[in-house]
Structures are given as structure tokens and as C-alpha cells.
Amino acid sequence: MFAIVDYDTGNTRNLQKAFNYLQVPTQLTADPDKLAAADAVILPGVGAFAAAMQALRTRDLVPVLQQLGQAGKPVLGICLGMQLLFESSTEYGEHAGLGLLSGQVTAIPANIGVKVPQMGWNENELQQSTSPFAGIDHEYTYFVHSYYAVSPASQVVASVQHGVQVPSIVQRQNVIGMQFHPEKSGQVGLAQLATFKEMVSANDFSSN
Amino acid sequence: MLAKRLIPCLDVADGRVKKGVNFVNLTDVGDPVKIAAAYQQQGADELVFLDISATNEQRKTMTDIVEQVSAQVFMPLTIGGGISSVTDMQRLLKAGADKIAINSAAVADPTLIQAGAKKFGNQCIVVAIDTAFDEQAGQYRVYTHGGQQATSFEAIAWAQKAVSLGAGELLVTSMDRDGTKAGFDLRLYQQLGAAVNVPIIASGGAGNLADFTDVFQQSPVDGALAASVFHYGELTIGQVKQSLKAKGVVVR
Numbered sequence: 001m002f003a004i005v006d007y008d009t010g011n012t013r014n015l016q017k018a019f020n021y022l023q024v025p026t027q028l029t030a031d032p033d034k035l036a037a038a039d040a041v042i043l044p045g046v047g048a049f050a051a052a053m054q055a056l057r058t059r060d061l062v063p064v065l066q067q068l069g070q071a072g073k074p075v076l077g078i079c080l081g082m083q084l085l086f087e088s089s090t091e092y093g094e095h096a097g098l099g100l101l102s103g104q105v106t107a108i109p110a111n112i113g114v115k116v117p118q119m120g121w122n123e124n125e126l127q128q129s130t131s132p133f134a135g136i137d138h139e140y141t142y143f144v145h146s147y148y149a150v151s152p153a154s155q156v157v158a159s160v161q162h163g164v165q166v167p168s169i170v171q172r173q174n175v176i177g178m179q180f181h182p183e184k185s186g187q188v189g190l191a192q193l194a195t196f197k198e199m200v201s202a203n204d205f206s207s208n
Numbered sequence: 209m210l211a212k213r214l215i216p217c218l219d220v221a222d223g224r225v226k227k228g229v230n231f232v233n234l235t236d237v238g239d240p241v242k243i244a245a246a247y248q249q250q251g252a253d254e255l256v257f258l259d260i261s262a263t264n265e266q267r268k269t270m271t272d273i274v275e276q277v278s279a280q281v282f283m284p285l286t287i288g289g290g291i292s293s294v295t296d297m298q299r300l301l302k303a304g305a306d307k308i309a310i311n312s313a314a315v316a317d318p319t320l321i322q323a324g325a326k327k328f329g330n331q332c333i334v335v336a337i338d339t340a341f342d343e344q345a346g347q348y349r350v351y352t353h354g355g356q357q358a359t360s361f362e363a364i365a366w367a368q369k370a371v372s373l374g375a376g377e378l379l380v381t382s383m384d385r386d387g388t389k390a391g392f393d394l395r396l397y398q399q400l401g402a403a404v405n406v407p408i409i410a411s412g413g414a415g416n417l418a419d420f421t422d423v424f425q426q427s428p429v430d431g432a433l434a435a436s437v438f439h440y441g442e443l444t445i446g447q448v449k450q451s452l453k454a455k456g457v458v459v460r
Contacts, residue, residue: 013278013302013304014278014304017278017279017304018282020279021279021280021282046329047329115210115405115406115407115430117330117331117376118210119210119331119376119377119407120210120211120213120253120407120430120431121210121211121213121253121460122209122210122211123209123211123460140211140460142283142284144306144331161209162209162210183282184282184283184284184306185282185283186248186282186283187282189282190282
């Protein structure tokens with residue numbers, strides 16, 4: 001059973017539908033005990049960084065997620081959920097994140113000839129050839145975001161170019177993030193979720 | 209680099225796809241879920257569902273369609289047609305829509321754009337504009353109610369205003385070209401591209417492979433929408449993409 005963190009964010013249902021399609025049972029919950037009992041914790045998210053952190057704080061979930069991530073529980077953050085895994089964001093002021101990944105979330109520069117938000121399908125470039133996500137190389141996934149993670153290269157599994165190098169999959173051991181929407185990226189997106197599921201089943205996060 | 213998008217548009221009334229979609233192997237030509245799945249298989253980048261129901265009562269079925277399609281088809285879904293409140297938007301987004309297209313209601317009350325963008329984010333709000341060139345005035349005029357009613361709005365200025373209010377994308381249909389298969393209205397999209405900095409989807413006039421190449425190479429649009437050429441199987445998404453790729457246009 002995967003737990004999808006229920007904190008009133010946008011893409012939760014579609015994410016759940018994607019897992020259903022892959023026949024992975026999921027449960028929407030904000031209950032710390034259920035999160036702790038799950039095989040993996042999925043952190044969705046759409047909207048603004050500060051509002052999302054506030055919503056987690058209101059539900060006393062910040063220390064819960066931090067402890068689970070530090071204790072080795074597989075955590076998958078998606079879109080804004082991925083950004084929340086980092087140390088901080090500069091979206092409308094400086095805000096602390098969960099700090100499960102190193103780095104900071106910052107705005108895609110608006111004056112470098114690309115449209116912001118990045119909205120559409122972009123081509124992934126694999127940065128870590130031994131990753132279980134290696135199949136994403138040269139495949140397109142669907143992005144909708146205005147901020148991106150400035151991350152140490154050691155955490156960047158794959159990236160896309162949008163004026164700057166945008167990390168598309170990040171990983172530090174059991175903590176994984178996807179900037180794109182796997183639930184909106186067709187077969188390629190579903191394949192990434194299936195890969196995550198296999199990593200959880202095998203309990204093998206050693207590639208990173 | 210972002211790929212240029214190809215977007216089939218499906219007209220839906222009372223829960224069924226209208227304008228017979230003509231695919232081989234499709235047993236139920238009016239079933240939105242089956243048609244959406246077939247388009248995903250072909251490589252469509254996104255789908256637009258346009259509700260052409262006559263009544264609000266019939267429109268409620270759109271929510272069920274969105275719910276069902278998003279359980280089987282995993283690509284961005286834009287829903288338009290008869291949406292006139294933030295409540296309507298929320299209902300469709302909750303059911304699984306990614307973007308909401310508003311047209312006549314936005315012209316009648318531009319603050320609807322702002323209200324939607326504020327609640328759901330700019331990326332959720334697509335302003336759809338139907339326009340035809342007014343030779344006398346020498347400018348593009350905006351029409352509403354499915355092209356039935358002329359307004360005093362000029363299209364480029366309206367596009368700029370919509371973006372300033374929070375539209376994250378523009379879906380712009382040339383009524384002059386719609387249904388003609390004479391190619392996209394390149395001048396319209398060139399003018400729009402120079403005026404706004406959000407993604408523009410071109411609609412109206414797609415007839416052959418060269419039309420798609422032209423609109424992507426000669427105007428700054430991000431996507432091209434078409435209905436009949438795809439529905440009747442005259443062109444497949446795959447064919448168009450192959451042709452675009454051969455001409456150096458980046459596609460998925």
C-alpha cells in the first residue's frame with residue numbers, strides 16, 4: 001500500500017488514478033500512523049510553495065515526513081511535491097522546505113527566451129546511467145511549473161533544458177522527486193511510477 | 209526544449225462525442241473514453257473536450273466524462289464550453305481536468321479569468337478566442353457564442369488583456385479558416401505571438417501536412433488544434449509528427 005499525502009492539493013486524484021491503472025493500491029491519508037505503515041509515501045502538490053508548506057504544517061505533517069524520509073521510508077514527491085523535498089524556495093519570499101534533498105528551489109529566469117511557466121512536453125536527458133530510471137533518456141514528459149530545483153549534480157538523475165537545466169528526476173537514496181507529472185505523461189510517465197514501485201518492492205535505492 | 213503540441217478537439221454533447229469520429233477498430237464511435245484512448249495511442253499531446261450541450265442539465269455529464277477519461281488516459285485534458293463560474297471550473301478540475309477553457313463568459317466578465325487564475329493558478333486557465341478578420345476595420349474582431357455574436361473587442365488587445373488578468377494559455381480559432389482546410393491563419397498567430405508571452409494554440413484551417421509545418425515554422429505557436437482531419441482519419445497524429453520531424457520541428 002502506498003500512502004498519498006492528503007493535504008488538499010490539486011493533482012491527488014489523477015495521481016491516484018495512475019496508480020490504480022498500474023494496480024498499485026493507494027490510500028489518501030494525513031494520518032501519521034498510516035503514513036508510517038505504508039510501503040511508500042507519495043507527496044503530490046500543485047500551487048505555491050509557501051501555501052503547500054503551510055498546509056502540511058497545519059496538519060502537523062512536516063516533522064512526520066522529515067522523520068520518515070530520514071528513517072529510510074521511500075518517499076516520492078511529484079511536481080510541487082518534489083520541490084517541497086528541498087531545503088528552501090524563493091517563491092514569494094524565502095521559505096523552508098522539508099530538507100530531505102539538498103538544494104534550493106528558484107524561479108526559471110524570465111528573460112532568457114523561454115516561456116514561463118514551462119508548460120508542455122520536454123525531452124529528458126539521463127544524467128546517471130546506472131539509475132533504474134535510465135529508460136527515461138530521450139523520452140518526453142509533461143511539465144507545468146515556474147520554479148525549478150537548483151540541485152547538486154549527485155542528486156540529478158535526469159534533466160530537461162528550458163533555458164536552464166531543469167532537474168526532472170532527483171534522488172537521494174530513498175527520497176525521490178519528479179518535476180514532471182507522471183500521471184499526465186502517457187506511457188512514459190506510467191513507466192516511471194512502475195519503476196518507483198519496483199524499487200520499493202525490491203527495497204533497493206542503492207543506485208544513488 | 210519543449211515539443212510542439214498536436215491537439216485533437218472533441219465536441220461533446222450529452223455525454224457523447226459528436227461529429228462522427230472515424231477510426232478503424234473503434235467499435236463505439238461516440239464513446240469519449242475510447243476515442244481519447246485511441247488518440248493517446250496515436251501520440252496526441254493533449255486533448256480538448258468542447259461541451260456543445262444545449263442545456264446546463266446536459267452539461268453535468270461532462271464531469272462524468274472527465275472522471276472516466278482521466279482514469280484511463282494519462283495526458284493533459286482541457287475542458288471548454290459553457291463554463292461560466294469558478295464553481296464550474298472547480299467541479300471539472302476535481303474530476304480530473306488539467307485546464308479550463310473559457311470563451312464567451314470571459315468576454316462578458318473578464319474578472320472570471322482573474323478569479324479562476326487566483327484560485328487554481330494561471331496554468332489552469334485557457335482563454336479561448338474566436339476571431340475573424342474585419343476587412344473594413346483592418347483588424348481581427350472577437351466573436352462569442354460559438355461565433356454567432358460579434359463583439360466590440362479586437363483580438364490582439366483582448367489577448368493581451370486576458371493574459372494580464374491571468375490567462376496561462378490562449379486557444380485562438382480563426383473563424384475565417386475554420387472548416388476550410390485552407391491552412392492556419394499565419395498572420396493572426398504572428399501578430400498574437402508578438403503581443404503576448406504565454407503559449408498560443410492555433411485552431412482552424414488544418415487540411416494537410418504542410419499546414420502544420422507552416423504554422424509551426426512561420427508563427428510562434430506552441431500547439432496546433434484540429435478536429436476533422438484527425439477524426440476522419442485523413443491524417444494521423446503520427447503522420448503529422450513524422451512530417452514535422454522531417455522538417456526540423458521538435459515534436460514528441
